[in-house]
Amino acid sequence: MDLDFTREDEALRQQARAWLTAHVPATPLPSLETAEGFAAHRAWERELSADRWSVVSWPEEYGGRSASILQWLVFEEEYYAAGAPGRVSQNGINLLAPTLFEYGTAEQRARVLPAMASGEVIWAQAWSEPEAGSDLASLRSTATRTDGGWLLSGQKAWSSRAAFADRAFGLFRSHPQTERPHQGLTYLMFPLDAEGVTIRPIGRLDGKPAFAELFLDHVLVPDRDVIGEPGQGWRVAMSTAGNERGLTLRSPGRFTAAADRLVALWRERTVSGGAPGGAPADTASHDRVADAVIGARAYQLFTYANASRLAAGASLGAESSLNKVFWSELDIALHETALDLLGPYGELADAAVDAPDHGAWSEGWTFSLAGPIYAGTNEIQRDIIAERLLGLPKGRR
């Protein structure tokens, strides 16, 4: 057992660090949940991809570096430590691309992936529906067969990035008569500017249009935009890609970097006597700061172990639920601690001129609050942990 990086890993770390030092904007980009910020983040994706830093884990042919999972983790550590911008292409890179690598055709990969890597096409996810939150199997939107393709109709909810993105992907009920709700679904990609698509942006807690409702009325999608077999959408979506997904949803690098920034904030407050009213908070926050540091390190190490398991050919199942609950609670605790340390400045929105660290703590807190809700609520995750990892009786909730 070891925690050693190969020469190649270290080389990648040094290259990434050097590139990031040279390229990361001195002042943070505007929030990617705004039109202005979205454009700026799209441009940043182009800059990343120009030097093949946007999708390091992909094969070279699609713009990547064939980085191992561990090397991807190294890159992420450097990326967030450098204070680089959030990834506006995340939906495509983390959710759609793994599915294409497993179920997509060569034609689909060649057509979709390079444009995704360059930020030319930015993807929204369209999983949820108004009546299908935690309970995805109860999807109602339909895909109806037509010449050479499918007609999509229905409504999608909580479609992140959809306010400004180019295309979206999701599941649609293509075979209404099936025994079980998981059957008869088809995985499709579709353009957000197509005829029949109406987008209603929805403001998140702080008002920024972080997601949207999609109303689809006979939207024509060609067969080439079906991923996998029609009717097999559930299997395609829940594919072994889900495996790594549990690992890539939120990389540890985000948290180790945030924990280091928190310690810096805490030291600054302690040494300087801190913000007015900061002083008492300092002693009181001592444990919370330490726990954030320890938690970030634990999540990093836990992920190294999982990466080692995957590299050894094992697969991750319900373990991802441990991950999800842990990082989402860590993220909130870490940001709440920061806001408490900031005392009277803690309530300033990220747009406020006095907002500390250009509003990073406020924006981060708002973002963190969604953690326990999306990608399977933490209540569902705890049920999964109890039933699949501890073998407790299923069903009763």
Place this chain on the structure above:
Amino acid sequence: MDLDFTREDEALRQQARAWLTAHVPATPLPSLETAEGFAAHRAWERELSADRWSVVSWPEEYGGRSASILQWLVFEEEYYAAGAPGRVSQNGINLLAPTLFEYGTAEQRARVLPAMASGEVIWAQAWSEPEAGSDLASLRSTATRTDGGWLLSGQKAWSSRAAFADRAFGLFRSHPQTERPHQGLTYLMFPLDAEGVTIRPIGRLDGKPAFAELFLDHVLVPDRDVIGEPGQGWRVAMSTAGNERGLTLRSPGRFTAAADRLVALWRERTVSGGAPGGAPADTASHDRVADAVIGARAYQLFTYANASRLAAGASLGAESSLNKVFWSELDIALHETALDLLGPYGELADAAVDAPDHGAWSEGWTFSLAGPIYAGTNEIQRDIIAERLLGLPKGRR
């Protein structure tokens, strides 16, 4: 609305304080869960009752002072602030006596109460059974009719004080054929030295025989020891006395006194630099100490409000569940904070010669751990709060 005490209330406070200052043993009595300590605590009950301080809320004729609920709370504050011994008669005074006042006959009151007040007879409670923990209605022990009385058979569990007490009270199934499990129960008192009673003391977490199993084999109990109507035991046990019981189970005075001792401990550790290894704990414990103080005050005030409601003729229902969860969690948090403040001395058992404060923190921590379990687990209490106070759907757990 006010928080004012009447001249009578204040007079009682001053009298109690004066008496306690004169009588409370300089060094704490041995734990009442030991034979030696039990005897010492019985003697203390006699000393209390000699000056009518053992049952202040009872009528004079039974050895009390007809103190109001508020005056009882005042007495309790003074009692625990003075560091007076735990009450070995608590089962009788808090659980049995209120039932006797409501359902007992004049003969029963005259026979039972004075001996209870003086500590001459100390009572064990015999509610639970091995298969009936949270779920009292599934009691199996039986009371069978016989000439002039009843024959008790079966097994009781978790009978607190039974290792050393004189008598016990509990519910027995006297009418086997009933529609619902709550029916057909009878409330009886019985001697622990009677023929057919076998007592198996059970050590609590720290090994002290705090409770016992009772094996009953045709134990003869005369009719005069039945409380209320035979078959009505459930109603008798759940009587409106339960009302005040929610309030008297653990008086706020215990917690305000413990919180004050915790602050003293924390100051001592802070000022002196504290126990070796204490220093870091001080800053870290700052919030926990403050929260213990605030929690104790909140519980005290919440109880004043409930006492005012009762005095105004209202009755307490599910509100007692709020009480139970709050004080039991406060008690554990308060004692855990103390043990953490004590650093390396925190693990010393109360019998250790170096145990700080004569082992009060260690003994208090052990005692506190039972809080969320007994008198209805906190899980049950939260179900009650959700269903009865918030009106959430019943049943599914």
Place this chain on the structure above:
Amino acid sequence: MRFLLDEEQHAFGATLDRMLGTAGTPSAVRAWAAGDHGPGRALWTRLAAAGVFALAVPEQHEGVGPLPVELTVAFTELGRHAVPGPVVETVAAAALLDRLDDKAAAAEWLPRVAGGEALLSLVLDQPATRYALDPDAADAVLVVDGDQLRLSTVWGPLQPSIDPARRLARPVGGELLAQGPAVREAARHAAEVAALLTAAQALGAGRHLLAETVAYAKQRTQFGVAVGSFQAVKHRLADTLIGLEFAQPLLHAAALALAAGDLSAEREIAAAKVSACEAAYAAARTALQLHGAVGYTDELDLSLWIRKARALRSAWGTPAACRAQVLAPRAGPVSR
């Protein structure tokens, strides 16, 4: 002792609750956030008519106060309905002016406060405040610096709070209104009033968040049953109720201590502030989690309360500062 609100106090709260319940406060908050103070001022006038602000003003200045307990009752309702604007600051500023020797300033402002014609913002020379709340909506911004009280009419850029109903700015300079030790003393008192009423607002906001979430949990179904039938949901809501129920008496005791001018007032207020704000913030977290994604949208009015709960947490006394006050050496036992 009768540690319960009396009939009139209950009735007063219920009246405000009914009035505000039909006043469409969410839209007033959204207008306020957009810089349109019209609907907010209209609410203000109705609150004055209901006698809220007169509670802060003594009789010789056309008020009926100061009545801290009644103010606490009123501000719990203001929080329950998320009334926008510097309500806490106006009442605290009135308390400050009332404590000054300078009768002129009091005579000029207090009657207008009582009548609901004057909105005041307030900045005190103490850690928890660096910004004036809604100076653009206020008729005056009072600023205490050391032993000087100034009336400021200039301030820096308006800065958004996480609570859309709050907009903050740093006041600049201003005309000297009063000077001397009385100013310090009055400011200390005003800070206590502000902390107490912020706690009351927070408790009201928490009550609303819990009520909305319980209602939602009863009606929202997943996996074919009401979300509110899941034990984890029930227990989380039960814990949220416990937090609020035990903050309530701390709030009342703090109001009584302030009314009586007890030495313990500062400590009692600090205990109430941290408890009410922690309970309200926990209620916000619960509301967000149990509503799921829809609770995370700003178009659902719930978001106004969630964001307010966060802002009130640090307003007029951070949790850490309050806990420090509770443990301040001179404090002695909090419990007696």
Place this chain on the structure above:
Amino acid sequence: MRFLLDEEQHAFGATLDRMLGTAGTPSAVRAWAAGDHGPGRALWTRLAAAGVFALAVPEQHEGVGPLPVELTVAFTELGRHAVPGPVVETVAAAALLDRLDDKAAAAEWLPRVAGGEALLSLVLDQPATRYALDPDAADAVLVVDGDQLRLSTVWGPLQPSIDPARRLARPVGGELLAQGPAVREAARHAAEVAALLTAAQALGAGRHLLAETVAYAKQRTQFGVAVGSFQAVKHRLADTLIGLEFAQPLLHAAALALAAGDLSAEREIAAAKVSACEAAYAAARTALQLHGAVGYTDELDLSLWIRKARALRSAWGTPAACRAQVLAPRAGPVSR
């Protein structure tokens, strides 16, 4: 990087688990608590035969160590089975003697430690220890005071711990074994070893507490269903598992850092210690609550683990002291 135990390490842990699983450790603990060290020493001999103590001793003294990772694996099993006695102290004392220039002391004691013939107790001149553990059972009590190392044979009254398997006493005086800066340095190292292995014990104890409680929750019924089917119970057990699962990698990383002699070792060990001990204590609280009254009895063997979890929490580094080490200025970013 392959951050996973390898085959042999797994097999070693599994072997110890099987061996101790049939060794009746609870009765050995109860005998130990009563002052009868016989069964405990017998266990000790079997552990030595299995190669546990040789892991702490270098080859020139008839060991195969020091091997911190393997020691961590072993002590996790010792904790899982609640093995009584100064196991941590013996290994830490061996680490101390190994670091001294004084070859004589090392040559006298280390082979006997490796062979399981010597039990050592240890007191270091650092906050977390004031007492020698089980001096009456130990063959020697090593005491570091400043830059002096003494061999003590006298101690004050034996004092019971909340953990019946632990009996504490203050050593008095003793013969001087070594002196000088090397003693300070060796003591610092020994403290790290002790903290690491205490964390390992705690993690093993926590694993046992969770496993026992899950098994009980599946079989115990209330209201006609298994307690383990209540969602509140399921979620509490899930959170307990999360705590243990995320402490595990911290423990392994700390062992690797110690093995490599990294500067980060102290900080990594502190993080592992507080996480493992908090997770174990939380597991004890969960075990107690979900077992109900029966879990509160000392006749149920579960009580031995519940009480050990509390004792290990403060042994060789309180939670507060560990957190302080994690934030110590020289520490720098913990994450890289």
